[in-house]
Amino acid sequence: MNTKEVVEWMQRFTQRDYEAHLASYSPELDDETYTSRFVELDRLYALEEDVYTGISRGREMSEQAKARCTTMRERLTPRVLFQLKKYAHPEMGELYRAYVSGEFKHNVGAYNLILTLAHTKHGLQIVSVDSRCMNCRGSGREDGEACQECGGKGWEHESGRKLGELGAPVEVIKLQAPTNPESRADYEST
Ligand SMILES: [Zn+2]
16 A cells, blocks of 8 residues: 555545544434444444544533533544654554544644554554553653653553554655644654
8 A cells, every 4th residue: 555545544534533523522413323423434443453433422411511512513623644654563564653633623733643554354444542641741751750651652552452662664754744842843853
């Protein structure tokens, strides 16, 4: 698979992820309609690797909670793809790590997730998700020492296969620089 195809795959992901987030803040949708908004997105996740979207919506919402959904929905935006790193994995073959922003307008300029993509029997799929460490905000440092939460990596395993260290990437594809200073420093370091 060439890089252009992976970028296109990621564009489909960010659009479906955005639509699913919109649905999660839409209490007026009945369960069937709500579930239907996830069908296409779920196909992009390798379910056998126990990796999932992490998107859900509250049940039995109060009027206040429903009103808050409208506010939250207006804050949503499609995630930004900053870069792709390609790896050669001894067992899984070609792997890609996609660095994406958060799902809200206020965190669209910073790293939020790393999605690891691999070729499965269902095509290219997300096999693992890591999220930016909230404790150290991704710096890996806490009071001058390695962060206790993430062990200094700045990332925490969220779901899916634990891949460990992948070594140096065979290719780095930069698409858009983050505006957040910490994310940008990392982006420019490779
Ligand atoms: Zn940390």
